Amino acid sequence: MFRSHKFIAFETLVIKEIRRFSRIWLQTLVPPAITIGLYFVIFGNLIGSRIGEMNGFQYMEFIVPGLIMMAVIQNSYSNVVSSFFSQKFQRSIEELLVSPVPNYIILTGFIVGGMARGLAVGAIVTTMSLFFADLNVQHPLVTIAVILMTSIVFSLAGFINAIFANNFDDISIIPTFVLTPLIYLGGVFYSVQLLPPLWQIVSGLNPIFYMVNTFRYGILGSSDVDVVWAFLILGLFIVILYGACIWLLRHGTGLRA
Amino acid sequence: MTIAISINDLRKTYANGFTALKGISLDVDRGDFFALLGPNGAGKSTTIGIISTLINKSGGEVQVFGRSVDTHVYETKLDLGVVPQEVNFSQFERVRDIVMTQAGYYGLPRKLAAERCEKYLRKLGLWEKRMDRSRSLSGGMKRRLMIARALVHEPRLLILDEPTAGVDIELRRSMWDFLKEINAAGTTIILTTHYLEEAEQLCRNIAIIDEGRIVENTSMKKLLAELDSQVFILDTDSAMEQLPQLSLPDVHVRAVDNHSFEVRIAASRNINEVFSRLDQQGVKVKSMRNKTNRLEQLFLSLLNENQGQGNV
Structure with missing residues (x-):
């Protein structure tokens, strides 16, 4: 396949993915905006005003980066897992599998689709947050880099979930029982410095903790983790998950009998 | 190529x-x-x-x-x-x-x-x-x-x-x-x-x-x-009192009802012979059709052969 043909295939796949989540915007873009909006009102405005400061910032300011990151993580993941699994379920994934599109283009197309939805919801949530707090981005490059890398990691994770899923229960188990607890315990609502030493160490095993804190560093200039270390972890996750996805596609796991 | x-x-x-x-x-x-x-x-x-x-x-x-x-x-x-x-x-x-x-x-x-x-x-x-x-x-x-x-x-x-x-x-x-x-x-x-x-x-x-x-x-x-015979259903103009007797080798006749009958004819035989015999006996054929699809006949016989071999 020529390079220009590969680009057309990639572009087609990305447009298809964006068209899919845009078509069902009431299911994909509105609910996360409402949920995160409620977090802003309840935790930020109502309860936050009684909490006072966290790491030297108003509580509202402190939770905004974490909530944006939460929206990006959940939506990047759920876009890929639901899109890929739906195509498996309807067997329309066969359109791609019989075509000459290389595996890395298939994977990259789904990743970009997941990133597009994650970042679209992230942008909506960020806009909403401006009604509750002033955001003065301290490190724009760090902010952009960490949000892009995080959406890649969770798009890849969603892809793996979809490959192994056999029914619609299988695509909700990981987000419910793994992803949500890791996000909530990843320092979205609190600083890890509030925890006893043992739980600070346990928090260090949670990759989302690094992502949330690096994003908070980008926006507020304050973090509970070493930012360089956080980028290394993110990079490592991308390499491992990307390699695993390519291996699974090459072997046809969950796709070819 | x-x-x-x-x-x-x-x-x-x-x-x-x-x-x-x-x-x-x-x-x-x-x-x-x-x-x-x-x-x-x-x-x-x-x-x-x-x-x-x-x-x-x-x-x-x-x-x-x-x-x-x-x-x-x-x-x-x-x-x-x-x-x-x-x-x-x-x-x-x-x-x-x-x-x-x-x-x-x-x-x-x-x-x-x-x-x-x-x-x-x-x-x-x-x-x-x-x-x-x-x-x-x-x-x-x-x-x-x-x-x-x-x-x-x-x-x-x-x-x-x-x-x-x-x-x-x-x-x-x-x-x-x-x-x-x-x-x-x-x-x-x-x-x-x-x-x-x-x-x-x-x-x-x-x-x-x-x-x-x-x-x-x-x-x-x-x-x-490869088909060695074909089966036709012939419909007559009027009700038959008895089945026509064709007396031709490799041609077999069987009644379906009093207005139609079945003729199994070997691939080697000419179907005109059947019609001239029927004409001699005053049987007027109104319509004729193949009883089974020719390929279907072959298909089933090949499958039967294959299953027969598999059972040996």
Whole structure:
């Protein structure tokens, strides 16, 4: 396949993915905006005003980066897992599998689709947050880099979930029982410095903790983790998950009998 | 290179231990209209699945236009168009988007893709439905949409797995005409079907597959010539008091009711002899029809032979 043909295939796949989540915007873009909006009102405005400061910032300011990151993580993941699994379920994934599109283009197309939805919801949530707090981005490059890398990691994770899923229960188990607890315990609502030493160490095993804190560093200039270390972890996750996805596609796991 | 597809000792055993293919080999010539027949579970769809890379083979080799599907993945896929047995497009997308997306997967620039999309949707009578969601299409339209989708990159080899299943007679005939047209234009076609009449009407060569083995692989003409007898039902003008006595060797008569009777006649005999005997006896024949499809007769006898061998 020529390079220009590969680009057309990639572009087609990305447009298809964006068209899919845009078509069902009431299911994909509105609910996360409402949920995160409620977090802003309840935790930020109502309860936050009684909490006072966290790491030297108003509580509202402190939770905004974490909530944006939460929206990006959940939506990047759920876009890929639901899109890929739906195509498996309807067997329309066969359109791609019989075509000459290389595996890395298939994977990259789904990743970009997941990133597009994650970042679209992230942008909506960020806009909403401006009604509750002033955001003065301290490190724009760090902010952009960490949000892009995080959406890649969770798009890849969603892809793996979809490959192994056999029914619609299988695509909700990981987000419910793994992803949500890791996000909530990843320092979205609190600083890890509030925890006893043992739980600070346990928090260090949670990759989302690094992502949330690096994003908070980008926006507020304050973090509970070493930012360089956080980028290394993110990079490592991308390499491992990307390699695993390519291996699974090459072997046809969950796709070819 | 005159061979469009060459299958050599193809084997498939699924993870549950079921062996679907036990080493099939066949060649299909370029430009051929080839029928792959067999009962349910014979291995037809597995064969097509392996050719189109949707199923991993356990052994053997498949070459498309002289190139292995294992080593020349992209080139062989460009040459292939596949129309599966089951509907496999998104039920939520518009008809035009489905075809345009497939064109994009094959690297067709947008302008060319739009031209091809219009060409095939018009040819298959779907152009008026192009903006409709695919789930609103009838069963026959969905099948035609899958054909348009498979043709949008204009493959040299088109594989159709039961393309007319559940399609009404009129539509089936129009699809046959369309398939004949693209075959005449140079596209090699492999067809699996349950409608034996379809294979007889369309295909020049045929392979019959049963229990994962090829039990016959020959030209349609030769296969039909193997028929040793044919059975006709003759309807008479008036009620018969007794069954006509033809007294011809290799011709057997059996009553159906008092207005019709069955004649089994050896392939070597001339049917005119039957009519002259009937005329002599004053039997006026109003109409005549084949009792069974000729190919169906052969198909069943070949399957019976194969199962008989398997039971030994």
